[in-house]
Amino acid sequence: MTDIAKPSRRKLMLYAPLAVAGVAGVGFWAMLRGLGDGSFNPRGVPSALLGKNPPEFSLPGLDGIDLPPLSSPDLRLFSKPVIVNFWASWCMPCIVEHPQLIALQRRGVPILGISYKDREADARTFLARHGNPFARLGVDAPGRVAIDWGVYGVPESYVLDRHGVIRWRWAGPITPEVMTESIVPLLRSLESA
Amino acid sequence: MIPELGHFALILAALLALAQSVLPLVGAQRGDIRLMGSAAPLALAGFLAIAIGFGALIWSYATNDTTVANVVANSHSAKPMIYKISGTWGNHEGSMVLWVMVLAICSAAVAGFGRGLPSALQARVIAVLGTISLGFLAFILFTSNPFERVWPPAPDGNGLNPLLQDFGLAVHPPLLYTGYVGFAVTFAFAVAALIEGRVDAAWGRWVRPWALAAWSFLTCGIALGSWWAYYELGWGGYWFWDPVENASLLPWLAGTALVHSAIVVEKREALKIWTVLLALLTFALSLLGTFLVRSGILNSVHSFASDPTRGVFILCLLAIYIAGAFLLFAWRAPAMAPTGIFAPVSREGALVLNNLLICSICAVVLVGTLYPLFLDLLTGQMISVGPPFFNSAAGPLALPLIAGMAIGPMMSWKRAALWPVLQRLWWAACLALAAFLLTLAFVGWHVLPAFGFACAFWLIGGAAADIADRSGLGRTRLANVFHRARGLPRSAWGAAIAHAGMGVTLLGIAGMGLATEHLAALRPGGSTSFAGYEWRLDGVRDVTGPNFTARRATLTLLRDGREVRVMEPSRRFFPQGRTTTTEAAIHTNLARDLYAVLGEEHDGQAVIRLHDNPLAPWIWLGAFIMALGGALSLSDRRMRIAAPAPKRREAEVTA
Numbered sequence: 001m002t003d004i005a006k007p008s009r010r011k012l013m014l015y016a017p018l019a020v021a022g023v024a025g026v027g028f029w030a031m032l033r034g035l036g037d038g039s040f041n042p043r044g045v046p047s048a049l050l051g052k053n054p055p056e057f058s059l060p061g062l063d064g065i066d067l068p069p070l071s072s073p074d075l076r077l078f079s080k081p082v083i084v085n086f087w088a089s090w091c092m093p094c095i096v097e098h099p100q101l102i103a104l105q106r107r108g109v110p111i112l113g114i115s116y117k118d119r120e121a122d123a124r125t126f127l128a129r130h131g132n133p134f135a136r137l138g139v140d141a142p143g144r145v146a147i148d149w150g151v152y153g154v155p156e157s158y159v160l161d162r163h164g165v166i167r168w169r170w171a172g173p174i175t176p177e178v179m180t181e182s183i184v185p186l187l188r189s190l191e192s193a
Numbered sequence: 194m195i196p197e198l199g200h201f202a203l204i205l206a207a208l209l210a211l212a213q214s215v216l217p218l219v220g221a222q223r224g225d226i227r228l229m230g231s232a233a234p235l236a237l238a239g240f241l242a243i244a245i246g247f248g249a250l251i252w253s254y255a256t257n258d259t260t261v262a263n264v265v266a267n268s269h270s271a272k273p274m275i276y277k278i279s280g281t282w283g284n285h286e287g288s289m290v291l292w293v294m295v296l297a298i299c300s301a302a303v304a305g306f307g308r309g310l311p312s313a314l315q316a317r318v319i320a321v322l323g324t325i326s327l328g329f330l331a332f333i334l335f336t337s338n339p340f341e342r343v344w345p346p347a348p349d350g351n352g353l354n355p356l357l358q359d360f361g362l363a364v365h366p367p368l369l370y371t372g373y374v375g376f377a378v379t380f381a382f383a384v385a386a387l388i389e390g391r392v393d394a395a396w397g398r399w400v401r402p403w404a405l406a407a408w409s410f411l412t413c414g415i416a417l418g419s420w421w422a423y424y425e426l427g428w429g430g431y432w433f434w435d436p437v438e439n440a441s442l443l444p445w446l447a448g449t450a451l452v453h454s455a456i457v458v459e460k461r462e463a464l465k466i467w468t469v470l471l472a473l474l475t476f477a478l479s480l481l482g483t484f485l486v487r488s489g490i491l492n493s494v495h496s497f498a499s500d501p502t503r504g505v506f507i508l509c510l511l512a513i514y515i516a517g518a519f520l521l522f523a524w525r526a527p528a529m530a531p532t533g534i535f536a537p538v539s540r541e542g543a544l545v546l547n548n549l550l551i552c553s554i555c556a557v558v559l560v561g562t563l564y565p566l567f568l569d570l571l572t573g574q575m576i577s578v579g580p581p582f583f584n585s586a587a588g589p590l591a592l593p594l595i596a597g598m599a600i601g602p603m604m605s606w607k608r609a610a611l612w613p614v615l616q617r618l619w620w621a622a623c624l625a626l627a628a629f630l631l632t633l634a635f636v637g638w639h640v641l642p643a644f645g646f647a648c649a650f651w652l653i654g655g656a657a658a659d660i661a662d663r664s665g666l667g668r669t670r671l672a673n674v675f676h677r678a679r680g681l682p683r684s685a686w687g688a689a690i691a692h693a694g695m696g697v698t699l700l701g702i703a704g705m706g707l708a709t710e711h712l713a714a715l716r717p718g719g720s721t722s723f724a725g726y727e728w729r730l731d732g733v734r735d736v737t738g739p740n741f742t743a744r745r746a747t748l749t750l751l752r753d754g755r756e757v758r759v760m761e762p763s764r765r766f767f768p769q770g771r772t773t774t775t776e777a778a779i780h781t782n783l784a785r786d787l788y789a790v791l792g793e794e795h796d797g798q799a800v801i802r803l804h805d806n807p808l809a810p811w812i813w814l815g816a817f818i819m820a821l822g823g824a825l826s827l828s829d830r831r832m833r834i835a836a837p838a839p840k841r842r843e844a845e846v847t848a
Contacts, residue, residue, distance in 0.1 A: 010527070011523075011527055014466075014522060014523040014526050014527065015523040017470060017473070017474070017519045017522065017523075018516060018519035018520055018522070018523055021477070021515050021516055021519055022516065024563070025508065025511065025512055025515075025516065027566075027567055027570060028484070028488075028490065028504075028508055029505075029508060030570055031490050031566060031570055032488060032490070032504045032505055032508060034570065035488070035490065035504070088579070090579070090580055090581060091579070091580075092428040092429065092430045092433060093428060095428065095429070095710065095712075095802070096427070096428055098712065099712065099714075099792045099793050099800040099802075100793060103793060117579070117581060129710070129711070129712065130712045131712065152565075153579060154579070175773070176773070176792075176793045177773060
């Protein structure tokens with residue numbers, strides 16, 4: 001491939017795979033050390049924001065859907081625990097968790113949705129087809145708010161207490177088991193507190 | 194007693210591997226025929242020892258020996274026998290034993306079938322394979338001993354991950370590992386060539402069958418994994434760009450490039466350094482996948498027992514093998530001078546383009562998989578790289594690749610003209626255009642799926658055009674054409690079939706682009722209409738399996754008031770692991786999949802999720818056609834018959 005290049009430069013090129021592998025190796029070693037002492041956690045649970053208020057944000061609403069937009073003060077609006085759910089129409093696990101969100105909404109839990117890196121038309125179709133569990137919905141098309149929150153991927157959900165403090169985080173779909181074993185007991189204890 | 198036997202067999206295998214990695218190499222350096230001759234018997238003995246170890250582990254699982262910690266952690270007496278046996282490699286320790294088992298089979302095959310190889314090359318290849326085997330046997334013995342005992346024996350095992358209790362997943366790992374490990378052989382050939390400082394056509398001829406075989410197995414393994422995700426996870430998708438999926442896609446992409454560039458080495462003695470690098474890279478990516486999955490670094494839906502200390506061990510192995518090989522490459526590669534010269538527009542040129550594009554896609558997938566990890570490491574920031582990134586970054590690269598896949602095989606070696614080739618492909622282009630327009634006309638404004646159909650027909654048409662052209666269609670009598678088609682080399686048929694298989698897969702992917710889904714909460718007796726059927730929920734009842742309980746819904750499909758079909762999706766609950774799995778009900782007629790999943794039940798209502806997936810089965814069918822093409826190419830006469838003996842002193846010595 002590099003037949004025409006000068007011999008000396010060509011020789012240097014041949015060290016490129018070694019250099020790349022070396023850098024990757026050092027990185028992996030650092031990750032493993034981090035895994036050992038807990039400073040590196042690829043699952044991102046628990047969140048660095050646990051026990052804190054999430055960073056300030058203000059998101060526009062979704063056009064054509066009759067839902068108010070979402071910004072930080074809204075998190076304390078309901079004076080009861082709320083769930084913040086990051087989702088996208090392109091995400092398969094989001095379809096899996098959707099029935100559980102609907103079920104939580106029926107129990108009277110306010111669910112605040114953040115549409116993550118999605119096309120508005122797709123998001124509308126998704127809600128029209130699967131039903132709308134959200135009390136408020138913000139559109140985070142560039143994914144900025146998700147970065148501030150430290151979202152690893154969609155779906156991802158947070159439970160906030162009535163003061164807007166993050167109490168729990170779940171990276172992955174809310175399955176019926178997650179709902180009955182984690183979310184429902186947590187909401188009950190937060191409500192009685 | 195049997196587990197100890199297995200343990201000792203693995204220790205013995207490690208000692209044999211040590212001898213296998215040193216003696217033949219020393220022999221080859223000194224030109225000592227007796228030391229070189231030790232390679233084959235050592236490889237065969239190592240194979241026997243590992244087979245005994247593997248057999249002992251399977252025996253422990255089959256008899257549910259609860260004094261073995263590994264069995265207690267991963268098996269259960271109530272499991273059906275086939276899943277007891279497949280449970281042997283359904284966990285970390287057992288899967289590593291399977292890994293070295295496949296490696297030992299490969300070493301034994303090089304020893305047994307490689308008699309036509311120059312003896313120094315054979316000795317070096319077997320020595321390199323011995324080094325790899327030694328490292329992984331040490332890994333098993335020091336960090337993940339599958340024969341660890343517990344006393345007193347547990348009353349029963351704790352059950353296997355219920356998601357893994359499935360036929361697809363019983364076969365998936367062996368196929369995948371055969372693919373990964375097969376690339377260890379091409380790696381060994383590349384390292385041996387670097388030590389010798391020589392790559393020639395004969396080398397290409399020896400490497401290509403191994404690369405092809407490994408590639409075919411890997412293709413099947415990935416397809417089975419994707420099929421499993423489709424019917425078992427119950428999400429209705431087939432590829433999620435999940436990091437673990439990507440980890441298996443990376444060596445496949447590099448292996449695909451290798452299979453193609455090895456042709457150039459074999460036929461034209463060009464691209465030598467590049468091919469050697471690809472052979473190293475493919476195995477490096479296989480090992481990288483193993484490392485990422487086992488160390489717990491990756492965040493994925495596919496869970497595997499992970500442990501950072503094991504990660505450190507594998508990382509050390511990786512450092513030795515990959516860094517060592519790349520160092521050797523940087524040092525020795527300049528010695529390999531290219532001899533074949535070719536014009537940019539030629540078969541070689543097309544294969545270079547293929548390599549560049551495939552490697553770019555590989556780089557995109559690698560970056561997308563690793564970038565979040567490195568960003569997290571450097572800045573503590575978590576980001577997610579999802580399907581939008583992969584689709585929008587890999588899509589534009591795949592397009593010229595697909596265009597070239599039909600054109601490339603019809604170009605001649607050394608120097609070709611583009612226009613005559615395009616003339617022979619005009620009807621494939623017409624077919625593609627027709628598919629595009631017909632999709633838009635009948636399905637509506639779905640540009641991407643329509644484009645997918647166009648690409649699929651372009652590939653299938655191109656493969657047919659290639660065979661027709663080689664058989665002289667239009668230039669000679671029809672009877673003559675058939676005669677010639679039968680007489681074509683199997684590698685030509687193999688290439689055409691593999692390329693058409695890619696087209697078939699694209700057909701399925703484009704069809705899935707038109708998939709629709711529907712969510713309904715139904716009471717027994719209630720119904721909903723979807724995909725041209727009336728879906729009636731007759732009821733949801735409890736079912737008991739051997740080691741699970743389940744809720745099973747009965748859905749009756751009606752068309753015009755007549756009952757057409759009954760589908761029974763269920764949710765299984767496994768008390769041992771306190772986990773639930775979905776069992777999607779799938780009805781397929783090859784043209785479309787109707788796919789039903791039972792969701793949560795609430796207030797007497799059951800949530801039913803329905804998917805209509807047009808052409809979905811073709812995704813995996815296409816992959817198997819690709820693998821079939823690889824196998825056919827492998828059976829080519831040229832690969833079975835020894836290469837026309839190159840003038841080599843070693844070759845004369847063995848004869």
